[in-house]
Amino acid sequence: MSDLSTQSKRNRGSYAIMIFPVLFCIVFVMHFHSGPDFFHFRLHYVPRDPTQVVTSLVRAQNHWPMVHDPHILGYLGLPFLLLSAYTLYRVSRGARPRLSAITMFVTAAGTIYLGGVFGMWTAFYRGLGEVDPKYLDGAIATFKGMTEPQGAFLLTTTLAKLAMIGLAAQSLVLWGLPRVSRAAVVLIALGCTLVLVFWDLDNWMLIGMMLVMGGFVGLMPALRAE
Numbered sequence: 001m002s003d004l005s006t007q008s009k010r011n012r013g014s015y016a017i018m019i020f021p022v023l024f025c026i027v028f029v030m031h032f033h034s035g036p037d038f039f040h041f042r043l044h045y046v047p048r049d050p051t052q053v054v055t056s057l058v059r060a061q062n063h064w065p066m067v068h069d070p071h072i073l074g075y076l077g078l079p080f081l082l083l084s085a086y087t088l089y090r091v092s093r094g095a096r097p098r099l100s101a102i103t104m105f106v107t108a109a110g111t112i113y114l115g116g117v118f119g120m121w122t123a124f125y126r127g128l129g130e131v132d133p134k135y136l137d138g139a140i141a142t143f144k145g146m147t148e149p150q151g152a153f154l155l156t157t158t159l160a161k162l163a164m165i166g167l168a169a170q171s172l173v174l175w176g177l178p179r180v181s182r183a184a185v186v187l188i189a190l191g192c193t194l195v196l197v198f199w200d201l202d203n204w205m206l207i208g209m210m211l212v213m214g215g216f217v218g219l220m221p222a223l224r225a226e
Helices: 002-029 034-041 050-060 068-091 098-129 133-146 152-158 162-173 181-198 202-218 220-225
Strands: none
Touching: 002 050, 002 152, 034 068, 034 202, 050 098, 050 133, 068 098, 068 220, 098 133, 098 152, 098 162, 152 162, 162 181, 181 202, 202 220
16 A cells, blocks of 8 residues: 555656746646737747837836736746656666756756746836826836846846756656666757757747657656656
C-alpha cells in the first residue's frame, strides 16, 4: 500500500511540470484577436503603432478585469517555470550534478528578468488605462520613450531570454540519460529555440511552447522513475 501511495504521489508530481507550458500557451493565444491572426507569420517583430495602442488603452479606462491581460497571466505563472526548471534538475543531477546546477541557475536567473518584462508591460497597460484622455498626446510620447528598444528596457528584455536559454540547456543535459527520451530532449530544445529566435511573435512562440509541452510529456517516464 505504501509503495502504491508513493507511486501515486510521483505520478501527480510529474504532471505539475505541464503547468508552465500550458499557461504560456494560453498567454500567447490571448494575444490573438481572431483565429486567422495566428496564420500571419512574420520573420521579425514589427511593433504595433504606439498611437493606436495608447489611444485604445486610454479610451478603455481599464474597463476589464486585470486577469484578462495576458501579461498578468504570464507574470503570475512564472513560479511554474521555476518548478519546471527544478524538475529537470532533479532528473539530471544524479548523473551530471555540476551541469545540472549551472543550467538550472541560468533558467532561474532568466526567470527573474522575465518577471521584469511581464511586470513592465502589465504596469504600462494598466497605467495607461488610468490616464485622463486630455493628456493623450503626452501619454503617447511617454509610451514611445519607455518602449524604445534601448537602455534599461533592452537590457531587461535581453536578460529575460536567459530563461529559455537555460531551459534548453537543461534539456540537453538530459541527453543520453536512462529512461530519458531523446525525442523529448529535442522537442524541448527546439521549442525554446523557436521562442528565442521569434521573440515577441506570438504564433511562433505558441508553436515553440507546444513543442516544449510535447517534450515534457516525453519526460514523464523518467519523472515517475525519479
